[in-house]
Amino acid sequence: MRKILLSSIIIVIAITFLGRLSYLQIFSFSAEQVLEDPAIKAIYDYPERGYIYDRNGHLLVGNDPAYDVMVIPREVKALDTLEFCGLLGIEKEKFVEKLRKARVYSPRLPSVLVPQLSKQDYAKLQEKMRKYKGFYIQKRSLRYYDTPSAANVLGYISEVNEGDLAVNKYYVQGELKGRTGVERYYEDLLRGRKGVQYIQKDRFNRDIGPYKNGQLDTLPEQGKQISITIDKTLQEYGETLMNGKRGGIVAIEPATGEILSMISGPTYDPALLVGRERSKNYTKLYNDTIANPTWDRSIHAQQPPGSPFKTLNALIALQEGVLDESTTIQCYHGFYVGKK
Structure with a gap:
């Protein structure tokens, strides 16, 4: 009896295990499920944000190329920290803190270590990146303003925070979003849609190739161009x-x-x-x-509207002939209605 019971338990566990594996291999196709697999790495391709033009077709906001230094914490190997920090232009303490935050966010997903490198810094760093395992450079774009004005109208973009990540699952750490003005109001149009490539790894953490032959990979879609009524x-x-x-x-x-x-x-x-x-x-x-x-x-700025209304009413009274340029009116500190 015990042998039958033990055999039955083993068979049930084996069937459950095989069924789960079959489901994951055959039916599991959503991006959320794929990212739960530690053997799958997602590489994002960020699109350019949409351009902003004025009412006459003049460019207000465009894009300039920039480069982020990314890190996958679990792939980081021993490195010369001082040399690397010197190339990045940051202090060692800041490097350690950013690496710690990246591990807290996810040890296997990429995080931004140093954002927005210039072309010069990128050229200096690129040829030495092979020495630093777990780090790579990702190209993206930054806003370029073709006008020194309209700052409060156009708004600005900045890196998403923990609150943004909790509210909107579209964003990933290190991504940029509109914070104020036009950039914020039209965020869904301007941001476009990032592309993603899923790479499968073997048990030695080496890249094998595209997951499911790239069936889940997507291309980036550039943000929409918009025109606003500002001249x-x-x-x-x-x-x-x-x-x-x-x-x-x-x-x-x-x-x-x-x-x-x-x-x-x-x-x-x-x-x-x-x-x-x-x-x-x-x-x-x-x-x-x-x-x-x-x-x-x-x-x-909510300025008191009293004085403009006085001027408007005086112009109407002049037009109707109720008073003329020599008429004077006494003001006794306002007119009160109801309880004071």
Whole structure:
């Protein structure tokens, strides 16, 4: 009886095990399930973000090439840390901390170690990357601004954080997304769709080739190009008028309600929030409590509307002949309705 029971248990376990293997090999085709397999590595191909043009077809925001140094923590071998940090242009303590965070995120998935290398840094590092196992360089694009104005209108992009990853499963660590302005509002259109290539590994962690002959691989789709109603020339002219002043200007086309310019002063050059200096520059701008350039006065500053309404009513009264240029009216600190 015991032999029959033991044999039955072994047969049931074997059938369950074989059934699960068959399901994973034959029916498991979703990207989420594939990434759960430690023998599969995903390599992402990031598309260019969509270009942004003004109402007349003039370029406002384009792209420049940049390079990220990526790391797969479990593949990292012993290396000359000081030499590598020297090539990357970072301190050893920062390198160790970034590697620790990458391991916490995932020991087998790629993470950004050093983002947004310049062409010069990339050229210097590329020829020596073979010495550093577990690290590789991934090409991507950064925003290029063809205007020094409209910073608050256009907004900026930055690396996703833990909150973004928890809310939206599309993003992976190290990816960029729109944070403010047009970049944020049209994020789904501008970001495009990243491509992915799944690589299968053997038990020695060596690349075998494409998983399922590349059936699940996808190509990147470039972000959509969009045009906004802002007039580039008018926007730049308006910001020169606000140079050294505080306030906002909004120019609207009365016939359609289209916004031709949204000017906030003081402002800043949007190019400051691009590249490896973005975080430092943003902190400096945000902490400037005197000028407060990151605060968009064109839409956030709520000025008392009393004086403009007085002028409008006075013009109507003049037109109707109710008063003339010599008429005076006493103001007793306002008119109260209801309880004070």
